Amino acid sequence: MSLPIGIGFLGAGTVGSALIRRLIYESDAIAAKTGLDLEVRGIAVKHLEKDRGIEIPAGLLTDRPAEVVDNPEVQIVVEVIGGLDPAGDLVMRALRSGKAVVTANKELMASRGRDLLSAAEKAGVSLLFEAAVGGGIPIIRPLSESLAGERITSVVGIVNGTTNYILTRMAEEGSAYEEVLAEAQELGYAEADPTADVGGGDAASKAAILASLAFGIWVDGAKVVREGIEDLRTEDFEFARRLGYIPKLLAVAEDSAEGIGVRVHPTLVPLDHPLASVRGATNAVFVSGPSIGELLFTGPGAGGEPTATAILGDLIAAARERLAGTEVDARIRFVAGHLRRPEDISTQWLLRITVIDRPGVLARIAGVFGTHLVSIKSVWQDGRGDEATLLLVTHESPEGDLQKAASDLSKLDVVTEVASAMRVYSQEI
């Protein structure tokens, strides 16, 4: 058994409590497997009296986070407060005072990750964040270590469990978005304020982190183009299924000859693609490169216990480094690079257009596409008369051209509405 290592917690919510319980009540099993004695020496929380479902030994709790960060008996700080403030300054302070930090905070890493990693490097300590993406799925370590020698070309995945749960139920039950969201909130699968999830912000933070590690350029989470799932209608699912697709919220990061593109948006995935069958709160991430081809990582994308396992893995790594007396630099160098403008990124699109069905309609619509150099791959018509629906799938076209075409289409007198425009998963996605 090694010397004890002092652990301090910032936050003790679902994930924090799950991990504290294991560190306190399963310390023998952890020691047997790893040879480490991980000792919880301080837990900073907002509300001292709150019931956390575990018995926390007296004297560990404090409502002053500085007491944990500045405690000389604490060598590794676990940050599970979430959000930017005060988590960011506390993590920075811990790193600068020579403590290793393990965090599950995707928003913080996507926003201030570069500065925090640089502060960690200067202080010679580790900042580990496996739990920030994919919950219990090991993806950060494989990307930054196992695949350190691969020129990764794309990372594509389902990285938000809440939206995937909602989309799965909409697809399987034909339920409306508002109805499923309300139920998800009741069940605790969605937050009272669901914006970060359903608006794509959470997935955008994760996409930024994945892109940064995969491509070695730092991607600011705020710069990731995002579209949420709020506008998806029951009809979108019906028409998609008829054409062999299912809508999924995908995070996409690709490195191509035209540059690096990172974005989050609903995407029509072919029903026979492995991502189509990823249900509920499960996450799945594809990593591609010229040598490895395609790797797929699948598992629980959220939840207290899986996320606690990811943090514990990082905690064990940080403790081993601490005992070895050095921090092994496993960070990717962030070289210069730029993000592609969203309007330049090409994908296939499925447009659903309600039209007044009269002779010459299709010619006029095709004319608008032609003007904007968007080439049509296939067309279906559903219904007749004033309530006809046209489904058009385009060849790959830059988003800018597609948006202009859609805007001009909506001005045609034969077009009632461009009801939806969704990207279709294709080679380039």
Added chain:
Amino acid sequence: MSLPIGIGFLGAGTVGSALIRRLIYESDAIAAKTGLDLEVRGIAVKHLEKDRGIEIPAGLLTDRPAEVVDNPEVQIVVEVIGGLDPAGDLVMRALRSGKAVVTANKELMASRGRDLLSAAEKAGVSLLFEAAVGGGIPIIRPLSESLAGERITSVVGIVNGTTNYILTRMAEEGSAYEEVLAEAQELGYAEADPTADVGGGDAASKAAILASLAFGIWVDGAKVVREGIEDLRTEDFEFARRLGYIPKLLAVAEDSAEGIGVRVHPTLVPLDHPLASVRGATNAVFVSGPSIGELLFTGPGAGGEPTATAILGDLIAAARERLAGTEVDARIRFVAGHLRRPEDISTQWLLRITVIDRPGVLARIAGVFGTHLVSIKSVWQDGRGDEATLLLVTHESPEGDLQKAASDLSKLDVVTEVASAMRVYSQEI
């Protein structure tokens, strides 16, 4: 850019050549991404004149492996000879002389891994073997580091590409084993002597390594129970499909209340299970635990380039440790434990029995099962008269009981042959 690190190769076959090419001709890209200067300083091969498809700078090649192992300019040795001898003694010698070793050798790790890891620990150097299991799929590092804090209960997967290629073609084309094997050999997907693959030995080595890392007890590859795919017939695939299954060669390692069981055998996987759709040379590994639930890792299980990527990841990690001046101990402690006897392990079984169809046959057959306490879940009959086939699926039964029942069945005068007995994937598998 850091100080150069000297790399020595033992072997330069498909995997070795792919990696040497990258280290020599893509050193700028590796340096840009990792900050490391990895310099190949010696390559030991058997045949100096053999064409390796890459131009190797003069002076690097030698046919005396000791020159690489003893070269003071070499800090990390990459072992890609394969097999136990002379690889084992060379790796041991390299470790004892203070060199880190990266190997892709599953046979060696499954046989002498414990001694080699212990020698590495004594010498304070790393012995890394990500490439030994799953080709390009990161699985060793996730198991031993990311999941170090999880009490893993099972690891189940398809870990041999050659047999999965053969089984996929048999299932999809209805071709005979011998025919597909001969074609696979022509295409280079199977070795001239395919025994290690088709007999389950290669998968058994990998299962032993996975079990050792997952459960923290050292499992000797030679002790892993194995059954190959040589006896599978076209009819097995037909009958399996009719009942909703596909035969796959699974490696199974489980830790249950009854102990740890590790085995490799053909298994009937339900057609809607993710492992059923793993085709060709792809590998897929499920890892389960009480906190993480189920994780799935999928990717290319073999091939020069994917395997070279896995070795390169280890090489980069070893080089970083070397530069940090210490080896960070990320090894699992191997505690005492014992393997379950195969005859005690319970699974469901599908038996295919050719019988002479006359009144009372089923009662007599059921009687034999009853005598051995094997309980029947369902029965189908196919054909009539002297050429009837009975398909029986049992409830979970220990292999010992099942074998006794099968033996007694074959002695009945109404039974022509117990044509096959295959395990069925179920909860416990």
